Amino acid sequence: MRYTYSFLGILITLLFACKADNANNARVSPDIISTDAPLDLSKTPMKDFLFLTGSWEGEFDYLLNPATAETEIMPMTCKIKQDKHRITLNYIYAAKDGREIADNQEIFHDKSRGIYFGGNYNAIESIENTSENTTIVLSRIGSENKKPADVKTTITSNGNQVKIIKEVKPEGKDEFSYRNTYTLNKSN
Secondary structure (H helix, E strand, O other): OHHHHHHHHHHHHHHHHHHHHOOOOOOOOOOOOOOOOOOOHHHOHHHHHHHHOEEEEEEEEEEEEOOOOEEEEEEEEEEEEEEOOEEEEEEEEEOOOOOEEEEEEEEEEEOOOEEEEOOEEEEEEEEEEOOOOEEEEEEEEEEEOOEEEEEEEEEEEOOOEEEEEEEEEEOOOOOOEEEEEEEEEEOO
């Protein structure tokens, strides 16, 4: 009987804890709050990414073969805007065969996981804002050839151009190596 009362106390505590976690101030995914009114992102950790909004054109340079360091460049355009509590990036790549390839990405902040950027949650390593340039360095644990790897994304902007550079450092290596670069120039 004593165990039943102990178990009941634990069960009741868990029920209240779960109910409290569903409150509006709890950690929530963006999908759960997608019906909320737009946030003023300038008062959130997203403020440092607002410089990305606008229309851009440029190129996507990516590594085809790490052994030979062969890369390929695809021309692209990108429209970046705030959509409620996230920033959406709508890319259109021009493939060599003439096809247009659409890719939609997003940036948002999750209180428990960090900044979602490039399809993954990232930690902000550093942010430097000067009157002329902005540099943001993001990091996360990822994989390279099915092995753990550190992934670093560096975003730099001078107002008219944005570069987003992704590098990886596989487990057991001492240095980061190049994976891809977005070079975006402000469109009129």
